Amino acid sequence: LAVIGIDAGGTKIAALVLHDDQVVEKHRIPTDTTSAQSVVVGLGEITSLLRERVASQGIEVEAVGVGAAGFIDYGNGVVTFSPNLPLLDTPLRDLLQKQCGIPVYLDNDANVAALAEARMGAGRGARFLVHLTLGTGIGGGIIIDGRVYRGALGAAAELGHMVIMDDGPPCTCGARGCLEALASGWSIAARVKELADKQVDSPLVDDYLKDPDNFGAEKVVEHADAGERFALTILSEAGKHLGVGVGSLVNIFNPDVVTFSGGLLGAYHHMEENMRLAAERISIPISRGHVRILAGTLGDEGGQIGAALLPSSQSVE
Ligand SMILES: [Zn+2]
Secondary structure (H helix, E strand, O other), rough: EEEEEEEEOOEEEEEEEOOOOOEEEEEEEEEOOHHHHHHHHHHHHHHHHHHHHHHHHOOOOEEEEEEEEEEEOOOOOEEEEEOOOOOOOOOHHHHHHHHHHHEEEEEEEHHHHHHHHHHHHHOOOOOOOEEEEEEEOOOEEEOOOEEOOOOOOOOOOOOHOOOOOOOOOEOOOOOOHHHHHHHHHHHHHHHHHHHHHOOOHHHHHHHHOOOEEEEEEEHHHHHHHHHOOOOOHHHHHHHHHHHHHHHHHHHHHHOOOEEEEHHHHHHHHHHHHHHHHHHHHOOOHHHHHHEEEEOOOOOOHHHHHHHHHHHOOEEEE
């Protein structure tokens, strides 16, 4: 079975062909975010291109899987809302299916990342896995007995919006103290802004003040790597909050493995110790003694691989 797996992002559309669990071809193009139609056209183009390329190797593509950031109605194949694509209430699955003539599967980017780590990555062989995507925001995926848990309407596993500090900082979702408001890329950048507002004297704050609008967590990681103490404190505190989230998830799911992926993995070594301490402190012994907590091994390709695994995976019913 050959399947095209597509990671539909706000800046690029990255795709690969998975054939017998091997990546046999890949390609990426910039995303045209002009309209829903332009996104569909881009997805269709990359699909035809990859189908032609593998056809010359005698491989026939049987289905397409797409992972996209945002809220996805899995049953109906609709993107309800995406933070980085113009796909509000767009029936993306059917639109793409009409264009390419083979079955299309559509899911949330974090669910597919979880599936990829469980089947082919750090959690290979795990029946019960919880995955967190650490990026600008925090996404989540839950694998139960090898299958994706999607909930009643396909909206489950929003693990970034698990509240871990009742009166904590405001989140993008409207609540306060979500994991995402305490340990995501945007929240880490927000901590630097707070230091700047307090006029703290530090190279980190100086760097922030040069271009506040474009200051992201990756800059905090750079400063932490150079030993800047405020940057180190911000990341280790984010690690502690992450650990509280992880420990709670361990208590709820008793998973074999907890895995992480995403752009913020560059900060993982600054967060890991506090994350583990907090997770161990709050998780119950029977689950704590079993779980392995690991950085994902599939990197950037995880989303594409997981999307390609969608046709051969089932939901928890
Ligand atoms: Zn939230």
